[in-house]
Amino acid sequence: MGITRQLGYVAVGWVLASCTASAPDRTDGFSDTDDGGEPCTPGEQRACACPGGGPDGAQICADTGDRFGECFGCEGGSSGGADASDGADATTLLDDDDGDELDATGTPGESSTDGGDPNDGIPDNPPQAVPPAPPPDGFAVVEQVAAEFPELLQGSCVEQGGNNEFLFEVVRRLRMQDDRWGLNWKRGVVGDMSQDVVDYHYGEGVSDLSTDVYIIDMIGGHCPEDGSSPQPAWIDVTQATIDAGTEGKWTLAGQDL
Numbered sequence: 001m002g003i004t005r006q007l008g009y010v011a012v013g014w015v016l017a018s019c020t021a022s023a024p025d026r027t028d029g030f031s032d033t034d035d036g037g038e039p040c041t042p043g044e045q046r047a048c049a050c051p052g053g054g055p056d057g058a059q060i061c062a063d064t065g066d067r068f069g070e071c072f073g074c075e076g077g078s079s080g081g082a083d084a085s086d087g088a089d090a091t092t093l094l095d096d097d098d099g100d101e102l103d104a105t106g107t108p109g110e111s112s113t114d115g116g117d118p119n120d121g122i123p124d125n126p127p128q129a130v131p132p133a134p135p136p137d138g139f140a141v142v143e144q145v146a147a148e149f150p151e152l153l154q155g156s157c158v159e160q161g162g163n164n165e166f167l168f169e170v171v172r173r174l175r176m177q178d179d180r181w182g183l184n185w186k187r188g189v190v191g192d193m194s195q196d197v198v199d200y201h202y203g204e205g206v207s208d209l210s211t212d213v214y215i216i217d218m219i220g221g222h223c224p225e226d227g228s229s230p231q232p233a234w235i236d237v238t239q240a241t242i243d244a245g246t247e248g249k250w251t252l253a254g255q256d257l
Contacts, residue, residue: 050074058191073190121206123180135214139234146232157223185249196222215248
C-alpha cells in the first residue's frame, strides 16, 4: 500500500513538472496571436483590429519569425511605453538609461533635454528646422552606419529576403542626436512602413502619427532588380510627396529606438 501511494506521488509530480516546463516564455514583448502564433517573415507587417472599432493598427513579426507582436498605432491610445502589458504603448521616446543625450557614435555626451516627461511622446527640444528651411542633414550618420554594417545595407530589402535593421540603426543613431527623428508610415497609412525613409517631426505636440514631417529617402537604389547595390543617400522627398497628393506620417512602429 505504501509503495503504491509513493508511486502515485511521483506520477503527479512528473505531470506538474512537465506542464511547468512547457509554459511559453512571455518576457520578450511579443504575444501569441489568436491563431496561437503563426509563422511569418521577421519584420513583416500586417493590419490588426483596434479596440472600439477604430481604424486598424499594425503588428510586426518577431525576429524569431514565429509570431506577430502586439497591435499598436491605434488612434486614441496612450502614448507611453512599449506595449499594453506595462501600461504604455509603442510610441515611447527613449533616451539612454541615465538620460544623457548620445552622439552619432553612441557615446554619452552632454544632455540637451529640457527636463520634460520622456514618456509623453513630445520631443525634448524645438525643431532644428521648420519649412521652408531645409531639413536637418543626417547623411553623415547614414554613411557611418553603411561603413560599419555594409551587410545590413545590402540586405535592407524585405521583399528580397532582407530586413529593416539598417533602417532601424540609422534612426536609432539619429534619435541619439534629436528625438524628433523617426520612421514613416508610407502615404500616411498606418501599418505600411517605408523601408528606406526617415521622418523628422517639425511640428508641435506629440510626434506619433503627426503629418508635420520632413520625409527623407536615405537608401539609394533600394530593392534593386538589376544586380546593382543599394547606396547611402539623403534625398528630401517632402515636396515630391505633397505634389503627389499624399503625405508621410511619423511613427516608431513599435521599435525600441
